[in-house]
Amino acid sequence: xxxxxxxxxxxxxxxxxxxxxxxxxxxxxxxxxxxxxxxxxxxxxxxxxxxxxxxxxxxxxxxxxxxxxxxxxxxxxxxxxxxxxxxxxxxxxxxxxxxxxxxxxxxxxxxxxxxxxxxxxxxxxxxxxxxxxxxxxxxxxxxxxxxxxxxxxxxxxxxxxxxxxxxxxxxxxxxxxxxxxxxxxxxxxx
Amino acid sequence: xxxxxxxxxxxxxxxxxxxxxxxxxxxxxxxxxxxxxxxxxxxxxxxxxxxxxxxxxxxxxxxxxxxxxxxxxxxxxxxxxxxxxxxxxxxxxxxxxxxxxxxxxxxxxxxxxxxxxxxxxxxxxxxxxxxxxxxxxxxxxxxxxxxxxxxxxxxxxxxxxxxxxxxxxxxxxxxxxxxxxxxxxxxxxx
DNA sequence: GTCTATATACTGATAGAC
DNA sequence: GTCTATCAGTATATAGAC
Numbered sequence: 001x002x003x004x005x006x007x008x009x010x011x012x013x014x015x016x017x018x019x020x021x022x023x024x025x026x027x028x029x030x031x032x033x034x035x036x037x038x039x040x041x042x043x044x045x046x047x048x049x050x051x052x053x054x055x056x057x058x059x060x061x062x063x064x065x066x067x068x069x070x071x072x073x074x075x076x077x078x079x080x081x082x083x084x085x086x087x088x089x090x091x092x093x094x095x096x097x098x099x100x101x102x103x104x105x106x107x108x109x110x111x112x113x114x115x116x117x118x119x120x121x122x123x124x125x126x127x128x129x130x131x132x133x134x135x136x137x138x139x140x141x142x143x144x145x146x147x148x149x150x151x152x153x154x155x156x157x158x159x160x161x162x163x164x165x166x167x168x169x170x171x172x173x174x175x176x177x178x179x180x181x182x183x184x185x186x187x188x189x190x
Numbered sequence: 191x192x193x194x195x196x197x198x199x200x201x202x203x204x205x206x207x208x209x210x211x212x213x214x215x216x217x218x219x220x221x222x223x224x225x226x227x228x229x230x231x232x233x234x235x236x237x238x239x240x241x242x243x244x245x246x247x248x249x250x251x252x253x254x255x256x257x258x259x260x261x262x263x264x265x266x267x268x269x270x271x272x273x274x275x276x277x278x279x280x281x282x283x284x285x286x287x288x289x290x291x292x293x294x295x296x297x298x299x300x301x302x303x304x305x306x307x308x309x310x311x312x313x314x315x316x317x318x319x320x321x322x323x324x325x326x327x328x329x330x331x332x333x334x335x336x337x338x339x340x341x342x343x344x345x346x347x348x349x350x351x352x353x354x355x356x357x358x359x360x361x362x363x364x365x366x367x368x369x370x371x372x373x374x375x376x377x378x379x380x
Numbered sequence: 381g382t383c384t385a386t387a388t389a390c391t392g393a394t395a396g397a398c
Numbered sequence: 399g400t401c402t403a404t405c406a407g408t409a410t411a412t413a414g415a416c
Contacts, residue, residue, distance in 0.1 A: 025303060032408075032410090040382090041382055102307065105307070113357065113361075114218060117292065130362065156366065156367050156370050159354070160358050160367045165350040167299055168353060171302040171316050180346050180347050181350050199400085222391075231399095233395095233401050233402075236394075237399065238399090242392065
């Protein structure tokens with residue numbers, strides 16, 4: 001019923017918008033560019049997203065967040081030991097980051113920074129994304145026997161370390177920060 | 191000679207631009223708003239910055255970076271032990287962040303994310319800013335007897351942790367990430 | 381649901397008088 | 399160095415035919 005063989009305009013718009021917001025940020029990405037690259041007509045955009053750019057961005061961030069969450073889950077499931085698992089996950093992210101040669105942007109950070117003060121709904125969906133990432137790390141730690149409260153704290157810390165390393169790696173065009181942060185994971189979890 | 195009692199248009203423009211770029215990001219900040227809030231005429235902007243917005247942003251990021259560097263230096267000088275010093279610095283930043291109630295933005299991150307792929311000179315000045323922050327942490331560690339190579343690595347890691355914690359704290363409107371990262375500094379430096 | 385044409389406002393940038 | 403007027407382009411958003 002809801003699974004269509006052919007991709008509809010709404011999905012095409014969200015997919016294209018997700019890519020462009022991630023690559024260029026919120027304000028640098030215009031609706032004209034999104035409709036043009038998605039192939040969907042502009043009238044269609046306001047039919048599917050009556051609240052315009054803000055609503056489209058909210059759904060785009062949700063899509064991006066789900067995609068990243070899946071990557072995290074898959075990565076963490078590869079290894080039982082949590083420290084090794086998280087370290088490997090970050091190193092895999094660094095490899096992918098290097099392969100793409102910085103042509104993909106950072107998943108959510110730019111939209112979060114640009115909109116946190118001007119759109120409460122957009123801020124909330126970015127906040128949810130980060131809360132979700134943290135929860136995945138925390139879950140992995142709890143399953144490995146970490147005490148609940150410490151696992152929660154370390155989820156926040158690990159998420160911060162990863163986001164910061166992404167920011168610096170992206171700005172400098174060098175994956176070193178990601179690799180160095182990965183190496184510190186076993187240290188902070190000891 | 192170069193120290194004028196009265197603030198000239200160029201300085202007013204850079205100061206205002208620094209504040210607005212930090213608060214709103216690069217693309218959301220228009221030249222009309224900068225000239226209006228600075229009190230400087232628009233014609234004056236292109237007289238002082240022939241390369242327009244990009245050049246103004248470069249000098250604004252430099253000003254912001256210098257200001258942050260001074261804050262870091264002052265903070266690190268308060269305490270001799272590097273772990274304690276860095277931890278206290280981050281906690282002070284968190285306090286200031288909370289006082290401002292998220293009304294100041296994050297110093298450089300938004301501009302860095304928005305421009306790294308579209309302006310090489312702007313990317314470079316953001317990169318320099320981060321390199322400078324890292325060097326200050328590294329210097330503190332070397333002075334305390336850390337081995338040079340490890341001190342460099344930890345400068346990068348600490349800078350990443352702080353930037354990431356700022357990003358998450360800003361997005362969520364909660365200083366917890368900054369405080370938790372501060373608490374981990376002695377752990378990673380042990 | 382799709383598509384085009386258009387409205388209004390604002391963007392970065394420039395010209396030229398003063 | 400200052401200031402105003404204005405350019406061409408693009409932004410988000412809407413109206414209305416199909």
